[in-house]
Amino acid sequence: xxxxxxxxxxxxxxxxxxxxxxxxxxxxxxxxxxxxxxxxxxxxxxxxxxxxxxxxxxxxxxxxxxxxxxxxxxxxxxxxxxxxxxxxxxxxxxxxxxxxxxxxxxxxxxxxxxxxxxxxxxxxxxxxxxxxxxxxxxxxxxxxxxxxxxxxxxxxxxxxxxxxxxxxxxxxxxxxxxxxxxxxxxxxxxxxxxxxxxxxxxxxxxxxxxxxxxxxxxxxxxxxxx
Amino acid sequence: xxxxxxxxxxxxxxxxxxxxxxxxxxxxxxxxxxxxxxxxxxxxxxxxxxxxxxxxxxxxxxxxxxxxxxxxxxxxxxxxxxxxxxxxxxxxxxxxxxxxxxxxxxxxxxxxxxxxxxxxxxxxxxxxxxxxxxxxxxxxxxxxxxxxxxxxxxxxxxxxxxxxxxxxxxxxxxxxxxxxxxxxxxxxxxxxxxxxxxxxxxxxxxxxxxxxxxxxxxxxxxxxxx
DNA sequence: TTAAGATGTAACTAAGTAGTTAGTTGCAAA
DNA sequence: TTTGCAACTAACTACTTAGTTACATCTTAA
Numbered sequence: 001x002x003x004x005x006x007x008x009x010x011x012x013x014x015x016x017x018x019x020x021x022x023x024x025x026x027x028x029x030x031x032x033x034x035x036x037x038x039x040x041x042x043x044x045x046x047x048x049x050x051x052x053x054x055x056x057x058x059x060x061x062x063x064x065x066x067x068x069x070x071x072x073x074x075x076x077x078x079x080x081x082x083x084x085x086x087x088x089x090x091x092x093x094x095x096x097x098x099x100x101x102x103x104x105x106x107x108x109x110x111x112x113x114x115x116x117x118x119x120x121x122x123x124x125x126x127x128x129x130x131x132x133x134x135x136x137x138x139x140x141x142x143x144x145x146x147x148x149x150x151x152x153x154x155x156x157x158x159x160x161x162x163x164x165x166x167x168x169x170x171x172x173x174x175x176x177x178x179x180x181x182x183x184x185x186x187x188x189x190x191x192x193x194x195x196x197x198x199x200x201x202x203x204x205x206x207x208x209x210x211x212x213x214x215x216x217x218x219x220x221x222x223x224x225x226x
Numbered sequence: 227x228x229x230x231x232x233x234x235x236x237x238x239x240x241x242x243x244x245x246x247x248x249x250x251x252x253x254x255x256x257x258x259x260x261x262x263x264x265x266x267x268x269x270x271x272x273x274x275x276x277x278x279x280x281x282x283x284x285x286x287x288x289x290x291x292x293x294x295x296x297x298x299x300x301x302x303x304x305x306x307x308x309x310x311x312x313x314x315x316x317x318x319x320x321x322x323x324x325x326x327x328x329x330x331x332x333x334x335x336x337x338x339x340x341x342x343x344x345x346x347x348x349x350x351x352x353x354x355x356x357x358x359x360x361x362x363x364x365x366x367x368x369x370x371x372x373x374x375x376x377x378x379x380x381x382x383x384x385x386x387x388x389x390x391x392x393x394x395x396x397x398x399x400x401x402x403x404x405x406x407x408x409x410x411x412x413x414x415x416x417x418x419x420x421x422x423x424x425x426x427x428x429x430x431x432x433x434x435x436x437x438x439x440x441x442x443x444x445x446x447x448x449x450x451x452x
Numbered sequence: 453t454t455a456a457g458a459t460g461t462a463a464c465t466a467a468g469t470a471g472t473t474a475g476t477t478g479c480a481a482a
Numbered sequence: 483t484t485t486g487c488a489a490c491t492a493a494c495t496a497c498t499t500a501g502t503t504a505c506a507t508c509t510t511a512a
Contacts, residue, residue: 135419
């Protein structure tokens with residue numbers, strides 16, 4: 001039992017029209033609270049460092065509810081990881097590259113990527129944790145297909161249009177391009193605590209980040225140019 | 227009985243001139259074994275997941291020796307992190323960019339960086355762990371000055387020479403350039419378990435990596451060009 | 453009102469886990 | 483042989499933690 005247990009409560013929808021309200025509180029809301037608390041906890045402390053008691057406290061729920069709804073710590077972690085991806089992908093869908101002029105679209109994608117990472121440090125932390133686990137969980141996760149980034153679809157169209165307009169060179173692989181763009185922001189943002197010590201550069205400051213964005217834009221656009 | 231019991235039998239070696247051997251083993255060697263085992267353990271399981279008992283077992287040492295030599299788990303982690311940086315920096319010093327022609331030097335630096343990450347995954351894992359800890363340990367570490375990457379010194383000279391030769395544009399910041407180069411390899415290598423799921427790209431294969439290196443070289447060199 | 457199931461809680465347990473302690477062993481100098 | 487000491491060890495302690503259980507309370511339907 002990895003996840004679901006959808007609507008365990010309202011089993012009697014039998015007769016009438018009645019807004020079915022669950023007995024003694026609201027199970028769905030409790031589950032959401034637990035999931036949200038779990039995301040925070042696993043992002044903050046990693047898989048081994050996360051504590052069920054803290055999750056319960058943060059969710060205003062009792063520990064045994066966690067086990068009732070999510071079976072065990074591992075399954076809760078899996079649910080939290082999946083929910084994290086779901087939320088991130090939802091954010092990505094808001095981006096509308098397709099109407100923009102190709103150069104502008106790439107610039108917007110880059111700024112969006114940077115700001116996305118800055119706004120969701122918990123997501124980067126979960127990613128780091130899952131890779132430290134060697135992808136143990138994501139590999140066996142059902143419904144991973146839905147995790148595919150919607151950015152790639154949009155980027156594919158932008159590249160095609162840019163190519164047709166004679167702006168971009170041919171055969172640019174959208175996934176590889178996006179990996180390069182993501183790389184440029186993932187590294188400084190996820191290593192914000194160690195890089196200043198090692199390179200003496202304050203990669204967390206908005207000045208550095210803005211300058212890095214401008215520099216990266218120039219580099220990527222030149223790289224795409226026909 | 228955890229494991230060892232080194233030489234329980236030959237208790238009377240009294241006789242003559244003998245190479246001075248310390249009582250029942252060798253403290254320095256034991257310390258090294260513990261440190262090496264700790265690096266492995268913390269890289270593998272993270273800070274919370276690491277287990278003192280496993281470190282003791284791997285080092286063929288008794289648990290209480292760990293506390294005698296390293297005080298506590300946190301201090302052991304700090305020692306392991308510092309040793310990890312020391313080893314990585316030693317490897318970096320072998321790189322000799324200064325005699326090479328500027329373009330060639332940049333190419334060599336890029337390949338070296340990629341291969342360095344591939345050869346030392348435990349270092350990337352320790353970095354990820356330390357950033358999950360928000361740099362708690364590296365910030366309070368004595369002797370961090372010695373951690374500064376020797377690559378920056380070499381790169382500075384390469385850039386200066388390239389500029390004088392009219393090959394590179396002016397005022398390229400060496401640290402920022404190196405951060406870009408490191409980014410391009412850090413992201414795919416440290417996310418090798420999640421990226422294939424999300425982008426359907428096998429970023430761990432040598433084919434992908436070689437192609438990524440070539441593509442990155444072109445991009446970086448164009449970006450540096452006058 | 454009551455039955456029954458859904459929802460919630462505190463107390464408990466079994467298995468770890470970091471750190472300590474009291475003592476043993478091996479070596480070399482006196 | 484004796485003594486001093488550093489290296490080493492097994493067993494233990496105090497505490498934490500995932501997971502369980504027995505029980506209480508709430509909601510709805512009959």
